[in-house]
Amino acid sequence: MTVIDIPADSPFGIDNLPYGVFSTAGSAPRVGVRVADKVVDLSVVLGDEVFARPSLNDFMALGPQAWASARARIAASVRGEVPAHAVADLADVAMHLPIEVADYVDFYASEQHATNLGRLFRPDSAPLMPNWKHLPVGYHGRAGTVIVSGTDIVRPCGQRKSPAAPAPSFGPSQRVDIEAELGFIVGVPSEPGAVITPDEFAEHIFGAVVVNDWSARDIQAWEYVPLGPFLGKSFATSISPWVVPLAALEAARIDTPVQDPEPLPYLRGDQKWGLDVDLTVEWNGQLVSRPPYAQMYWSPAQMLAHTTINGAAARTGDLFASGTISGDRKDQRGAFIELTWGGAEPVEVNGEPRTFLEDGDEIAIAATAPGPGGSRIGFGEVRARILPATQAGR
Amino acid sequence: MTVIDIPADSPFGIDNLPYGVFSTAGSAPRVGVRVADKVVDLSVVLGDEVFARPSLNDFMALGPQAWASARARIAASVRGEVPAHAVADLADVAMHLPIEVADYVDFYASEQHATNLGRLFRPDSAPLMPNWKHLPVGYHGRAGTVIVSGTDIVRPCGQRKSPAAPAPSFGPSQRVDIEAELGFIVGVPSEPGAVITPDEFAEHIFGAVVVNDWSARDIQAWEYVPLGPFLGKSFATSISPWVVPLAALEAARIDTPVQDPEPLPYLRGDQKWGLDVDLTVEWNGQLVSRPPYAQMYWSPAQMLAHTTINGAAARTGDLFASGTISGDRKDQRGAFIELTWGGAEPVEVNGEPRTFLEDGDEIAIAATAPGPGGSRIGFGEVRARILPATQAGR
Missing domain, CATH: 3.90.850.10 (Fumarylacetoacetase-like, C-terminal domain)
Structure with a gap:
């Protein structure tokens, strides 16, 4: 387990928690959240299959209650200890188009x-x-x-x-x-x-x-x-x-x-x-x-x-x-x-x-x-x- | 088995063979071809999983050689005997949007x-x-x-x-x-x-x-x-x-x-x-x-x-x-x-x-x-x- 260092003035602190689709070398694109200069793998931390997919669309379709619930669970998780294999340096990941664009x-x-x-x-x-x-x-x-x-x-x-x-x-x-x-x-x-x-x-x-x-x-x-x-x-x-x-x-x-x-x-x-x-x-x-x-x-x-x-x-x-x-x-x-x-x-x-x-x-x-x-x-x-x-x- | 009657002057004869996505009561949308006033279920007649899907996109992506090959096989099939359960009257089917529209x-x-x-x-x-x-x-x-x-x-x-x-x-x-x-x-x-x-x-x-x-x-x-x-x-x-x-x-x-x-x-x-x-x-x-x-x-x-x-x-x-x-x-x-x-x-x-x-x-x-x-x-x-x-x- 590891603890993510979040500087108090980071624009990617607990109040932000933006979602993206990332991959590490040899791995498939999946959903992560950015915390300071780290990417946290939500398919691991939240253990939900919806985050193992190569776009945010399925998660986005779930609606505001599911978004609020996920956000609260992510905030709680990243304040505490996170499995080390679920955390990557931003510099070590490739970022992908986060959504399948409809219109x-x-x-x-x-x-x-x-x-x-x-x-x-x-x-x-x-x-x-x-x-x-x-x-x-x-x-x-x-x-x-x-x-x-x-x-x-x-x-x-x-x-x-x-x-x-x-x-x-x-x-x-x-x-x-x-x-x-x-x-x-x-x-x-x-x-x-x-x-x-x-x-x-x-x-x-x-x-x-x-x-x-x-x-x-x-x-x-x-x-x-x-x-x-x-x-x-x-x-x-x-x-x-x-x-x-x-x-x-x-x-x-x-x-x-x-x-x-x-x-x-x-x-x-x-x-x-x-x-x-x-x-x-x-x-x-x-x-x-x-x-x-x-x-x-x-x-x-x-x-x-x-x-x-x-x-x-x-x-x-x-x-x-x-x-x-x-x-x-x-x-x-x-x-x-x-x-x-x-x-x-x-x-x-x-x-x-x-x-x-x-x-x-x-x-x-x-x-x-x-x-x-x-x-x-x-x-x-x-x-x-x-x-x-x-x-x-x- | 059944034989499809194709009037010589039908605009939906062997020279046409247009593709669509259809369903019959209680069944899932799948790819069919129109022959005269019948719809022939290609997932049955050609036995290819690409035709069991609810849009033509996967088949369309295969390219001209696959299109030509399927067209030849369809023409040969519908000239002969076709499994009766693979043929429906046009009047008995619902037609769906045939493609997933990209742009x-x-x-x-x-x-x-x-x-x-x-x-x-x-x-x-x-x-x-x-x-x-x-x-x-x-x-x-x-x-x-x-x-x-x-x-x-x-x-x-x-x-x-x-x-x-x-x-x-x-x-x-x-x-x-x-x-x-x-x-x-x-x-x-x-x-x-x-x-x-x-x-x-x-x-x-x-x-x-x-x-x-x-x-x-x-x-x-x-x-x-x-x-x-x-x-x-x-x-x-x-x-x-x-x-x-x-x-x-x-x-x-x-x-x-x-x-x-x-x-x-x-x-x-x-x-x-x-x-x-x-x-x-x-x-x-x-x-x-x-x-x-x-x-x-x-x-x-x-x-x-x-x-x-x-x-x-x-x-x-x-x-x-x-x-x-x-x-x-x-x-x-x-x-x-x-x-x-x-x-x-x-x-x-x-x-x-x-x-x-x-x-x-x-x-x-x-x-x-x-x-x-x-x-x-x-x-x-x-x-x-x-x-x-x-x-x-x-």
Whole structure:
């Protein structure tokens, strides 16, 4: 047996206990919980077969009572002695995609981001569309290309057309960008036709991750009218390996900014589901932005209610992301197209002026939130490196 | 043992042999093949466990050689004597969703449809966007709400805003519409980063179904800028229960219409993947349209190549649909918004002038294609009824 040393200021203390899927050399992926810099094998410690599986989906489907019970038992276990073979150093494990993604939806819930993108993509129109303050705008993305942090990103190829060119050309995207987001994961499904109200959010949502929704801006700009983004986004969406349980975010719950006009009744609730989560964006190790989730206009509870208001069922493993998180200040913008104003205002990264991503660049997006009693809740990070394009010869 | 009577003119003869998932009273869903008006249980006749499962996915993943071998063995079996307990009347079985849908993509590949919709949605602009003839425009839809023919459709509720209203209102969609499409199903996955060329289409695609991509035009019109359709489409997408193998469509292969300008090299191939498939749309039993797939501008092989050109992997169970099939003539339009020109030109259905769908309406979309030696290949139909909205009180 062993005792896990949990420093008092660890963002992965007893108040957090995020879930992930890990493997050690020669072993099958299974569910673990992160405690300080250790991974605790729940298939051993809780002795439940649901944790011996290669995704969280079966556990997530069990619902809030089972989640609360497991959380209490895990907290009790990791405070005491744990079988030594159930504990591994983080550095010694491989992390896997923690969930089987059912449907992936990406929202557009930051007023600052939507305003900035509107100015950049449609300079001759009002930056916010007339619908933007009435509903959380969203669209479906590609579930099959959601990948875990640490997976390299191959620069995508595709069609892009400069305004002056008579026709599009093919080649590697010249404007590969990031989008710093939070993602929310459905545990308990809904029946077809049943609406999840904003106040039923915690009955369905298992937890949250950090998301980097990679974007090829040149491909996107050419393809996206009239049916929205497709190949400009579908090459990769990276998520952090540790799913922070909703229960660990209680102290982070805040009101959203004032919503004016007041949304339609189906988007209203009594519970606060704004979240005081602070993100950081590091570009080759240098901090370039601090996006504040607290400023997001639409709450994730409103996003989920909106998704189901037409009767569409939610499934275990559905992932929906907030859209780029951008705050009021320039150094709070969560995408480089905004941070560099379409490439016109480079930022300095390790002494070099930079706009979009170059081959070999590495991006790490991390997040923390307030926990109980002044503690911090860590999400960990979503990190990936850009590799050169491989389809360039076509 | 029994012998199946196969009329010489049956569209479900030996040249077709479509696969589906069926159950009889008290039995588990399993894979069958349709022969005339019978369903033959492949878990019995071929004695392979892959056919005892509740979806085609595991069989589809085996690839073209396994598909060809199974097809030859099925043809030999159903020509001879078959165990009586392996044969059921179509009328006595329940049909299930034949595949586990991985990602669902909807294209927009009919020039006539895109032109008509452009005129209706954006009357002040050129109807075709500048990108339309350079790439098959597409977007991701909701995989979790793909349902099998026969499942009722509850009228969706949501936000809609008339141009004159100062703000949106909530309620049942007043413009529920159909979209008559063909859908193509990926059997053999591709690796991340690997592009499927147009000439590799048959190495990956298992077969085709008829699709009705239900659309709430009022919800769609209000929500779709700038990120594309979401709730206006995500409430339901119906597919026919029988997956016609690609091998049964050999005699239907034709050239697409001339593509001018010539597409970029990654969208070119030597093989013909236009398809001479004729659809019919029945509204409460009355034939109202005959959409011709033969007129579609982009081939499904081009759609698949485009989907993977950015390195996105295709997975077993990916479904992509053509988009509404509309021909040159008014009575060849595959959506009611076109057929009735936005509701301004009602069509007569059983003596009544009609525009969009009313509660109780039933739609059946069917398709056939030429088979070898003058035979016909039947897709069967995708049929569903509209039920009243249930969220109206919100």
